[in-house]
Amino acid sequence: MEPIQIGSLTCKPLHPTFVAEISGVDFSQVPLPQNVIDDLVAAQNRFAVTVYRDTGLDDARHVKFSQQLNECELCPKFGGPAQPDRFSDPHLFDAGNMNLDGTLIQKDTRRWWYNKGNALWHTDSSFNQHRSKYSLLLAHLVPQEGGDTQFADVRTAYDDLPQEKKDEIEDLVIEHDLWWSRQIAAPEEFKSVTQHEKNAKQPAYHKLVQVGPDGRKTMFIAAHAKRVMGWSQEKSTKLITELIEHCTQPKYTCSVKWYHPGQLVWWDNRISMHRATPFSDQMEKRDMRRTTVFDDGPEAYGVPDAPQMELGGSLPPA
Numbered sequence: 001m002e003p004i005q006i007g008s009l010t011c012k013p014l015h016p017t018f019v020a021e022i023s024g025v026d027f028s029q030v031p032l033p034q035n036v037i038d039d040l041v042a043a044q045n046r047f048a049v050t051v052y053r054d055t056g057l058d059d060a061r062h063v064k065f066s067q068q069l070n071e072c073e074l075c076p077k078f079g080g081p082a083q084p085d086r087f088s089d090p091h092l093f094d095a096g097n098m099n100l101d102g103t104l105i106q107k108d109t110r111r112w113w114y115n116k117g118n119a120l121w122h123t124d125s126s127f128n129q130h131r132s133k134y135s136l137l138l139a140h141l142v143p144q145e146g147g148d149t150q151f152a153d154v155r156t157a158y159d160d161l162p163q164e165k166k167d168e169i170e171d172l173v174i175e176h177d178l179w180w181s182r183q184i185a186a187p188e189e190f191k192s193v194t195q196h197e198k199n200a201k202q203p204a205y206h207k208l209v210q211v212g213p214d215g216r217k218t219m220f221i222a223a224h225a226k227r228v229m230g231w232s233q234e235k236s237t238k239l240i241t242e243l244i245e246h247c248t249q250p251k252y253t254c255s256v257k258w259y260h261p262g263q264l265v266w267w268d269n270r271i272s273m274h275r276a277t278p279f280s281d282q283m284e285k286r287d288m289r290r291t292t293v294f295d296d297g298p299e300a301y302g303v304p305d306a307p308q309m310e311l312g313g314s315l316p317p318a
């Protein structure tokens with residue numbers, strides 16, 4: 001596939017419909033000039049997932065660059081381990097497999113099984129009423145083998161749905177619940193989660209069919225998607241499973257390899273899904289740090305009063 005030029009950026013597609021490796025950005029100059037940010041966002045809107053080698057970014061510039069894209073989430077505390085963070089900046093989410101002292105997270109600990117949910121196809125933070133638009137994952141230490149991140153092109157998958165399916169799902173609202181994906185990923189271990197913990201993280205509500213930042217229609221779905229408002233759990237699970245399976249067929253997916261520290265992968269949670277793949281997590285260290293950028297688009301805050309639909313209500317006017 002031939003490289004494409006967007007402003008000062010050279011974009012080398014890694015898949016026929018999405019994902020590109022970008023060159024031409026000098027991350028030592030963060031904060032970047034606005035024209036470069038504009039080019040990067042244009043590339044992001046086009047490819048949904050962009051990959052950058054050898055950024056040279058450190059924690060401070062990783063956060064600063066992310067904040068040029070919008071305000072960033074503070075690292076969530078719910079459901080995670082009751083231990084101090086490894087990082088000084090509260091905007092950095094720990095996506096690695098190391099404890100505070102640098103040892104490997106042991107199998108069967110809370111943090112170990114909690115991370116199993118990342119192996120399901122998901123979108124980051126869809127369980128928040130104020131959802132995220134971007135995740136920016138920076139490698140600090142990568143395993144020798146495995147640990148690729150796989151992505152799915154939800155826009156193209158939506159385009160390819162039969163019209164009758166598009167009509168069926170057009171106005172649906174989905175409940176997204178962090179605990180739902182954790183229960184699916186680790187049903188036995190999930191039994192240790194207390195009601196107090198569950199109460200601390202309530203579900204969020206978002207429209208299923210949305211218009212993405214490039215004007216194309218897409219779906220906001222994946223592992224945290226628990227049910228369709230107004231539908232039974234059984235009927236909801238059937239549709240959600242069907243749509244995730246449709247979107248994650250091999251023709252819509254692309255696996256991104258992690259080569260070395262300093263590599264950055266930036267994805268748009270509104271128009272793609274992703275999942276982690278296995279590596280020898282009890283043998284090798286993986287240090288990955290993520291910033292998560294709040295959405296500021298028209299669907300950023302979802303449908304907060306959707307629970308009323310359970311009482312026979314309908315979607316509030318747009």
Ligand SMILES: [Fe+2]
Binds near residue numbers: 124
């Ligand atoms: Fe994720």
